[in-house]
Amino acid sequence: QVQLVESGGGLAQPGGSLRLSCAASGFTFGRFAMSWFRQAPGKGLEWVCGIYKDGSDTGYVDSVKGRFTISRDNSKNTLYLQMNSLKPEDTALYYCARGTHYYYDFLVDEYEDWGQGTQVTVSS
Secondary structure (H helix, E strand, O other): OOEEEEEOOEEEOOOOOEEEEEEEEOOOHHHOOEEEEEEOOOOOEEEEEEEOOOOOOEEEOHHHOOOEEEEEEOOOOEEEEEEOOOOHHHOEEEEEEEEOOOOOOOOHHHEEEEOOOEEEEEOO
């Protein structure tokens, strides 16, 4: 049974930082690409960033480039998202998702398993 459990969300001030984690179990973590998605209030699901199964390649939506960093530790079956220089528009529920290939994709339909999400709120 695949499980993805996000943690690390919370309240941050503009310009602040948060680090999200996603603990994976029930599958061979190192065989699949992973991504972070987010959903802001009243908006659809948005792909934020993705990482190849071995961490050799990453990709980001333009709005977070240079501020967010995705990484993974395959020995710990854990995915991370380091978020710096946070902005109010980063406020959303953040989800990690397991891809179906070794490479990441920005399409929601390419992801089979999802966590329950962790809330990130950026406000002064």
